[in-house]
Amino acid sequence: MKMHNNHPYHLVDYSPWPLxxxxxxMTMTSGMILWFHNNEMYLFQMGMMINLLTMYQWWRDIVRExxxxxxxTINVVNGLKMGMILFxxxxxxxxxxxxxxxxxxxxxxxxxLGMNWPPSGVKTFNPMEIPLLNTMILLSSGISVTWAHHSLxxxxxxxxxxxxxxxxxLGILFTxxxxxxxxxxxxxxxxxxxxxxxxxxxxxHGIHVIIGxxxxxxxxxxxxxxxxxxxxxxxxxxxAWYWHFVDVVWIFLYISIYWWGS
Numbered sequence: 001m002k003m004h005n006n007h008p009y010h011l012v013d014y015s016p017w018p019l020x021x022x023x024x025x026m027t028m029t030s031g032m033i034l035w036f037h038n039n040e041m042y043l044f045q046m047g048m049m050i051n052l053l054t055m056y057q058w059w060r061d062i063v064r065e066x067x068x069x070x071x072x073t074i075n076v077v078n079g080l081k082m083g084m085i086l087f088x089x090x091x092x093x094x095x096x097x098x099x100x101x102x103x104x105x106x107x108x109x110x111x112x113l114g115m116n117w118p119p120s121g122v123k124t125f126n127p128m129e130i131p132l133l134n135t136m137i138l139l140s141s142g143i144s145v146t147w148a149h150h151s152l153x154x155x156x157x158x159x160x161x162x163x164x165x166x167x168x169x170l171g172i173l174f175t176x177x178x179x180x181x182x183x184x185x186x187x188x189x190x191x192x193x194x195x196x197x198x199x200x201x202x203x204x205h206g207i208h209v210i211i212g213x214x215x216x217x218x219x220x221x222x223x224x225x226x227x228x229x230x231x232x233x234x235x236x237x238x239x240a241w242y243w244h245f246v247d248v249v250w251i252f253l254y255i256s257i258y259w260w261g262s
Contacts, residue, residue, distance in 0.1 A: 009075055009076060017054050024051035091245060098200055098204070102197040118194050125181065138250050144167045145164070152236060161224065175210055205250060212246050223236070
């Protein structure tokens with residue numbers, strides 16, 4: 001018997017995925033401790049596998065609810081939008097803490113740092129080389145994701161596909177270049193507070209780029225399956241907001257840590 005709701009809200013069904021996600025997160029963090037102290041990765045890998053399986057099945061269920069079952073009404077989508085905005089605000093404060101640590105140390109270097117910034121003995125990156133190239137790549141990806149969004153709103157399916165593919169490719173290229181930059185670095189995370197703040201800030205940004213690229217890749221797959229319409233595509237819109245946030249954070253990272261801080 002089909003049930004009809006007399007309200008526009010989505011009361012979610014019972015789901016095992018929050019529980020399996022919690023188990024996966026606990027297993028992964030416990031595995032990281034084992035990895036760092038004993039150099040054993042089996043528990044970390046198990047946690048990652050549980051998380052990936054949970055993510056796939058949980059997202060699959062959400063796609064079914066929103067795309068095929070019509071449970072993402074206007075009221076529900078408005079709630080999702082507010083949730084995404086609040087999430088991005090929390091991420092802004094997360095990165096503010098790294099910038100706070102960086103400027104606290106760099107504006108008044110202590111005697112332990114030689115009263116100098118960058119600290120003596122730390123050879124920094126040239127901001128005009130890979131960092132500048134990565135800046136151009138991320139700014140270009142911001143343009144292409146906006147192109148994809150406007151094409152989607154104008155029912156230009158093929159243009160959206162091309163623009164999304166370009167954005168995903170640029171995200172992957174950024175990650176590869178950052179990995180190359182790390183491999184060529186003359187300092188590590190334990191080289192004074194400079195190394196700690198540099199790798200924490202740029203490393204967490206790199207993780208956000210990987211997450212954003214994955215987010216957009218899922219949107220590309222969904223777009224190819226015609227899950228989005230000109231008026232119902234919040235999954236893509238949320239990915240685009242997140243990607244623009246990642247772009248803006250990188251601009252601040254480039255100006256403060258790579259250019260001014262070097």
